[in-house]
Structure formats: structure tokens, C-alpha cells
Amino acid sequence: MPAGDGSGSGDAVPGPQVSARFEFATAQRIVFGVGVRRELPALVAGFGRRVLFVGGADTQRHGELLTALAATTDTVEIFGVAGEPTVAVVEEGVRRARAADSTVVVAVGGGSVLDAGKAIAALAPNPGAALDYLEVVGRGHALPAAPLPFLAVPTTAGTGAEATRNAVLAVPEARVKVSLRSAAMLPRVALVDPELALGLPAAVTSATGMDALTQLIEPYLSCRANPMTDALCCDSIGRVARALPRAVRDPANLAARSDMALGALHSGMALANAGLGAVHGFAAPIGGLFPAPHGAVCAVLLAPVLRANLAALQARAPQHPALGRMAEVARWLTGDAAASAAEAADFCAGLCRQLAIPRLGAWGVRIADIPAIVEKAAAASSMKGNPIVLTPEELAGALEAAL
Numbered sequence: 001m002p003a004g005d006g007s008g009s010g011d012a013v014p015g016p017q018v019s020a021r022f023e024f025a026t027a028q029r030i031v032f033g034v035g036v037r038r039e040l041p042a043l044v045a046g047f048g049r050r051v052l053f054v055g056g057a058d059t060q061r062h063g064e065l066l067t068a069l070a071a072t073t074d075t076v077e078i079f080g081v082a083g084e085p086t087v088a089v090v091e092e093g094v095r096r097a098r099a100a101d102s103t104v105v106v107a108v109g110g111g112s113v114l115d116a117g118k119a120i121a122a123l124a125p126n127p128g129a130a131l132d133y134l135e136v137v138g139r140g141h142a143l144p145a146a147p148l149p150f151l152a153v154p155t156t157a158g159t160g161a162e163a164t165r166n167a168v169l170a171v172p173e174a175r176v177k178v179s180l181r182s183a184a185m186l187p188r189v190a191l192v193d194p195e196l197a198l199g200l201p202a203a204v205t206s207a208t209g210m211d212a213l214t215q216l217i218e219p220y221l222s223c224r225a226n227p228m229t230d231a232l233c234c235d236s237i238g239r240v241a242r243a244l245p246r247a248v249r250d251p252a253n254l255a256a257r258s259d260m261a262l263g264a265l266h267s268g269m270a271l272a273n274a275g276l277g278a279v280h281g282f283a284a285p286i287g288g289l290f291p292a293p294h295g296a297v298c299a300v301l302l303a304p305v306l307r308a309n310l311a312a313l314q315a316r317a318p319q320h321p322a323l324g325r326m327a328e329v330a331r332w333l334t335g336d337a338a339a340s341a342a343e344a345a346d347f348c349a350g351l352c353r354q355l356a357i358p359r360l361g362a363w364g365v366r367i368a369d370i371p372a373i374v375e376k377a378a379a380a381s382s383m384k385g386n387p388i389v390l391t392p393e394e395l396a397g398a399l400e401a402a403l
Contacts, residue, residue: 015230015321022226025183026163026269027152027190032262034254037153037193040065040106041072047149047188048103049074052096054117056109057082065108065153077102081109084177084287084294085116086170087130093120094130097148104149108196110208111159111168111294114152119167121150122185130169135381136178137171143182152187155196157247157260158208158295160215160268162190168284168294176288176376186272192265194258202248206355207295209244209260213351214298215267216240217329217344219274221309221322222385229274236263238332241351248355275385278305278377282399285376292363299357303349304401308394309387310341322387361403370396 107117152162243259
């Protein structure tokens with residue numbers, strides 16, 4: 001474990017008890033590297049010959065991959081997902097998969113596309129409706145049948161959905177986003193090619209990159225952190241903090257894109273096994289209530305939540321190991337071996353300003369909305385990983401600071 005306890009003394013940061021029970025699960029196979037997208041047809045062939053291909057609104061931007069898949073499979077059914085997936089969109093994808101008798105699902109795109117593909121693969125072999133299996137607003141039943149084989153090919157560096165066991169779906173009638181979750185939903189293959197993100201617009205790079213950074217910091221501070229997720233977060237918090245501004249300034253910088261792709265992958269592996277925290281606890285209801293991109297919401301909430309956690313820990317749990325861990329996060333972010341825990345939030349706030357991330361008010365969030373958001377956030381599954389239980393007043397204060 002890296003050194004530092006927040007006081008500059010050089011004492012070791014407390015880590016999880018190695019003797020404590022933990023588990024670690026991720027994609028069955030990870031293939032990472034420049035140009036590895038060309039291996040997709042051969043990888044798909046090992047799982048089936050009738051493919052449901054899930055892409056974004058313009059699926060033809062992946063014409064090269066579609067042509068290669070068509071040459072090596074029996075059928076390729078194409079399903080486009082415009083925007084973040086809703087339950088209705090996923091259920092339409094399930095109907096398409098069943099009608100085509102698809103035996104394997106391939107998703108190529110950002111986090112929304114990967115979540116849609118993952119959910120379709122999970123629901124296609126199973127009876128009933130999506131709400132039978134959804135958390136919070138659904139019945140939360142376990143999947144009785146194994147999902148179709150699912151291969152994930154990310155084109156942004158943000159959600160880490162290529163390595164997670166859940167799919168986030170919008171439920172418009174409940175005005176919330178919730179997860180379909182099962183360990184069986186982990187992709188059979190995560191194919192991560194940094195070249196696919198070259199030229200990504202600055203706003204998308206910024207928002208998705210800040211999501212990845214949040215998904216590295218929250219698992220490291222989580223009450224469910226374990227030695228394996230710690231190693232991933234230790235490697236990539238500083239990596240993403242350095243690479244993200246470079247990728248925004250120079251969209252064709254392959255070295256920066258490679259660092260971002262690896263950091264996002266690590267973030268997905270970490271959150272799937274250590275959980276998240278209050279930032280993502282807020283993000284689910286805000287995303288359901290307002291037309292706000294998930295990554296941008298996480299970005300602007302990261303510093304206020306870090307400050308709320310720091311104040312709560314200092315006031316109610318001054319010996320909590322998360323205080324030393326927050327100081328270590330500050331050192332990785334800043335590169336300053338003497339950085340204090342408070343400087344983690346300062347760095348994240350400065351990075352948001354540098355990247356021109358909009359405040360929550362830009363998406364229509366107002367002070368009058370805070371009580372409803374706090375109530376919904378308190379029930380979110382991500383909140384369970386927060387290092388300390390924040391009071392409604394503390395949650396409201398963090399939310400107001402992001403307006």
C-alpha cells in the first residue's frame with residue numbers, strides 16, 4: 001500500500017484486512033491494445049454464428065466491423081440505440097434478438113450502448129418483463145437462465161461497462177435510472193481498442209473521463225474496498241488525472257487515449273467489486289429527473305461529495321482509514337507527496353473548471369429539487385459503498401454546492 005496518512009508522517013495508509021472475505025469477478029477475457037478491434041470476428045466465432053450487433057444511433061460508423069462480422073457469421077441483426085437506454089428500448093432489443101434467434105450479442109459504443117447490449121443479452125433468454133429483474137423500482141428477481149454470450153467493445157473511456165456486472169436503464173415513468181444486475185452479466189469478452197476513441201469530441205471526452213476518475217476514487221474510498229480493487233485504483237487515479245487533459249487538448253493523442261482506456265477499464269473492474277459512493281448515489285436520480293449526461297453529473301458532484309465525506313469523517317470518525325486514503329488520493333491526483341486530504345477535492349474542482357464541465361443548474365436542477373433528489377439518492381444502491389453514512393443535511397449541502 002502506498003505511504004501517507006494525511007499528516008505527512010509517512011505512516012502506511014490502512015488497507016482492508018487481508019484476512020477479511022472478499023471476491024473479485026470481471027469479464028471472462030480482456031483483450032486490450034491498439035488495433036485489437038480487428039480480432040472481434042474471430043472472438044465472436046467462438047460463441048455463436050447469429051449475431052445481434054448493438055451500436056449507437058449511427059451504426060454504420062462501424063461499417064468495417066460489420067463487414068468483417070458478416071463475412072464470418074451466418075446473420076448479423078443490427079440494433080441502434082440513440083441516447084441512454086430505457087426499459088422500452090431494451091425490451092425492443094430483446095424482441096429483435098429473439099426474432100433473429102440470436103446466439104451472441106456484440107455491443108460497440110459508449111457506456112449506454114454497452115449497457116443496452118448487456119441488458120438485451122441478459123433478458124433475451126429469460127421470461128417476463130425487464131421490471132421483474134430491475135432493482136429499486138422493479139421486483140429484483142434473479143435471472144433464472146444464463147444470459148446470451150455478450151462481447152463489449154467500448155468506444156469511449158468512461159463507464160467501464162465492459163467490465164461490470166450491471167446495466168443502467170432509465171425508467172421514465174418513475175423518473176429514475178436503476179440497474180439490472182447479476183454476476184452472470186459480466187461480458188465474456190471485453191475488447192478494448194484505444195484507437196476507437198480517437199477524435200472523440202472534447203465535451204464527451206471530458207464527461208466520460210471524469211466518470212472514470214470518479215469510478216476510481218469512489219471504490220478506493222469505499223467501505224467495500226479490497227486489496228485487488230486497491231491495486232487497480234492505485235495504478236489509474238493518477239494515470240487518468242494526467243491523461244484526461246491531454247486527451248481533451250489533443251483528441252488524436254494515442255498515448256493519452258490508451259491511458260484513458262486502461263483507466264476506464266480499471267474503473268469498471270474496481271466498481272464492480274468494491275462498489276461506489278454518494279456521487280453515483282446522486283447520479284442515478286438526477287439522471288432520471290433531468291436531461292443531464294451521467295459523466296457530467298458525476299464530474300461536478302465529485303468535489304462537493306469529497307468535501308462532505310471529509311468533514312463527516314473528521315467530525316464523527318476521526319480514526320477512520322478513509323481519511324488516510326483520501327490523502328493518498330490527493331497525492332496521486334496532484335503528484336505532491338505532501339498533499340493533504342482536502343486537496344483531493346480541490347484538484348477535482350479545478351479539473352472540472354479546466355474542462356468546462358457545466359454545473360447542475362445548466363441541466364435544470366434547482367434548489368427546490370434538492371429534497372426529492374436527496375430522498376431518492378438515499379435509496380440508491382451506490383450509496384451503500386460510501387465510507388460514512390451522510391445525513392440528509394450533508395447530502396443536501398453537497399448537492400447545493402454543485403448547482
